[in-house]
Amino acid sequence: DGGITQSPKYLFRKEGQNVTLSCEQNLNHDAMYWYRQDPGQGLRLIYYSQIVNDFQKGDIAEGYSVSREKKESFPLTVTSAQKNPTAFYLCASSTPFEAGEQFFGPGTRLTVL
Amino acid sequence: GQNIDQPTEMTATEGAIVQINCTYQTSGFNGLFWYQQHAGEAPTFLSYNVLDGLEEKGRFSSFLSRSKGYSYLLLKELQMKDSASYLCAVKDSNYQLIWGAGTKLIIKP
Numbered sequence: 001d002g003g004i005t006q007s008p009k010y011l012f013r014k015e016g017q018n019v020t021l022s023c024e025q026n027l028n029h030d031a032m033y034w035y036r037q038d039p040g041q042g043l044r045l046i047y048y049s050q051i052v053n054d055f056q057k058g059d060i061a062e063g064y065s066v067s068r069e070k071k072e073s074f075p076l077t078v079t080s081a082q083k084n085p086t087a088f089y090l091c092a093s094s095t096p097f098e099a100g101e102q103f104f105g106p107g108t109r110l111t112v113l
Numbered sequence: 114g115q116n117i118d119q120p121t122e123m124t125a126t127e128g129a130i131v132q133i134n135c136t137y138q139t140s141g142f143n144g145l146f147w148y149q150q151h152a153g154e155a156p157t158f159l160s161y162n163v164l165d166g167l168e169e170k171g172r173f174s175s176f177l178s179r180s181k182g183y184s185y186l187l188l189k190e191l192q193m194k195d196s197a198s199y200l201c202a203v204k205d206s207n208y209q210l211i212w213g214a215g216t217k218l219i220i221k222p
Contacts, residue, residue, distance in 0.1 A: 042117065042200070042212030043156075058209075090155060101146060102210065104155035 002027045004105035006091050011110045013085075021076045021108045023091035032074040033092040033102060036060060043090065049074055078110065085112045115139045117213035119201050124219045125191055133186045133199050133216045141206025147175050147186045148200040150215065156200055159186070188218075196220045 004025040013019045025032065031050050035043040045058030049068040063082025068074055074093075078085045088109050092102040116138045125131040137145070144163040148156035162168055162177035162184060174187040186199055198215040205211055 040121075040214060042214045043202075043210075044212075045209065048209075088153075101158040101161060103158070106155050107153075109153075 004091060004093055004103060006105035006108050008108060009106065011108055013112050015112055016080045018077055018079050019110065021089055023074045023105055024072055025093045026072060027093055027103065029093035029095040031094045034066065034076045035090045035092065037088040037090060046076065085110060115205060115211045117201055117203060117211055119213040119216045122217045122219065124221060127191055127193060127220055127222050129191050130187065130189050131191060131218065135184045135201035135213060137182050137203045139203045139205045139211055142179060143204040143208055145177055145184050146202045148202065150198045150200055191220050193220050
């Protein structure tokens with residue numbers, strides 16, 4: 001079955017620690033995205049990648065980093081520089097970038113203690 | 114700035130019809146999407162409008178008026194499983210999706 005996987009579903013970290021969230025897709029999509037969702041707010045774009053080895057900052061990239069070494073994988077690292085990292089993180093993919101709907105993974109709920 | 118407005122919460126009765134409105138102000142327009150999101154889960158795609166008019170897909174329909182910056186999602190024959198948040202999103206001139214905060218729909222028996 002084609003789809004997007006994110007792991008883990010729930011993640012707890014201590015303040016000051018970096019943490020990496022996994023996102024893998026087998027839909028053969030070129031474009032991948034990371035969003036953050038907070039209660040009462042719309043999804044906010046952190047980073048996106050239209051093609052392997054290329055990625056662009058979204059609206060709230062500060063304190064986050066990504067890599068796109070393989071078409072299937074787009075991991076997100078939440079660094080200690082992110083002031084308020086506790087949130088629900090959603091990974092999505094689409095093809096092509098200009099058109100078509102985005103397909104979402106199940107999400108990772110990160111709680112920083 | 115870019116803005117998507119939706120009601121925060123709506124309540125409807127099982128078997129009835131409900132209309133969820135969305136108004137938008139964006140830099141450019143390359144289509145409007147509706148997604149359904151159950152609590153704690155990923156959004157799932159419902160509909161896409163790029164031209165004015167009504168798109169029907171089973172119990173769900175979506176309408177778009179580009180001149181008014183307005184869309185609505187119409188849900189018919191409501192079922193309890195339709196209790197969820199409904200997200201409106203617009204693709205702007207840079208093909209970025211701008212998201213509304215979502216409308217939480219509560220279905221009562």
